[in-house]
Amino acid sequence: MANPTKPHGGPPDQHGDHGRHDRGEHGHPGDNPQVSFERKDINIVQITGFGIGLLIAFMVTVFAMYALFAYYRTREDKVNPPNPPSMLSEKPTMPPAPRLQPEPVKELKELRDNEEMLLSSYGWVDQAKGTVHIPVDQAIDMVAQKGLPVKVSPTGGDNGGFRMIPSDASGGKTLEKISQ
Numbered sequence: 001m002a003n004p005t006k007p008h009g010g011p012p013d014q015h016g017d018h019g020r021h022d023r024g025e026h027g028h029p030g031d032n033p034q035v036s037f038e039r040k041d042i043n044i045v046q047i048t049g050f051g052i053g054l055l056i057a058f059m060v061t062v063f064a065m066y067a068l069f070a071y072y073r074t075r076e077d078k079v080n081p082p083n084p085p086s087m088l089s090e091k092p093t094m095p096p097a098p099r100l101q102p103e104p105v106k107e108l109k110e111l112r113d114n115e116e117m118l119l120s121s122y123g124w125v126d127q128a129k130g131t132v133h134i135p136v137d138q139a140i141d142m143v144a145q146k147g148l149p150v151k152v153s154p155t156g157g158d159n160g161g162f163r164m165i166p167s168d169a170s171g172g173k174t175l176e177k178i179s180q
Contacts, residue, residue: 118133119135119136120135120136120137121133121135122134122135
């Protein structure tokens with residue numbers, strides 16, 4: 001018995017006998033000749049025209065920049081003549097000091113080692129004057145025991161017994177009586 005949906009009444013396909021509506025007109029599964037993209041969404045002519053216009057604008061810009069730089073080069077060559085050959089034959093000299101360090105990491109380590117040695121050892125600063133240096137830890141302990149020197153000044157002598165204290169309202173100049 002022939003299938004009315006299949007042309008020529010061939011054998012049923014492997015997915016069942018579904019006929020032409022699944023295979024489309026060309027026999028490919030999933031083709032649907034009634035469905036296509038919407039032609040209003042994209043305009044190939046406008047997109048191609050924009051791309052060609054962009055390419056032309058790019059080429060004009062590159063040419064204009066090349067011409068501009070060629071003009072600048074010739075103008076500068078007229079203003080600044082080339083160096084005489086005698087200058088080109090001279091040997092280049094060393095740049096002025098300070099120059100780059102050849103081994104900065106090694107030199108920094110040596111500097112820190114020297115500083116650490118000075119901070120943690122005894123030694124003469126000026127032997128003629130009798131000035132020495134002592135380790136920092138010992139100097140801190142000595143200052144903590146003796147205390148720091150204090151400049152003695154007459155209490156409130158310059159402002160008649162008042163001292164200046166900061167204040168926001170008076171621009172930082174407010175007097176306060178010193179209690180004794």
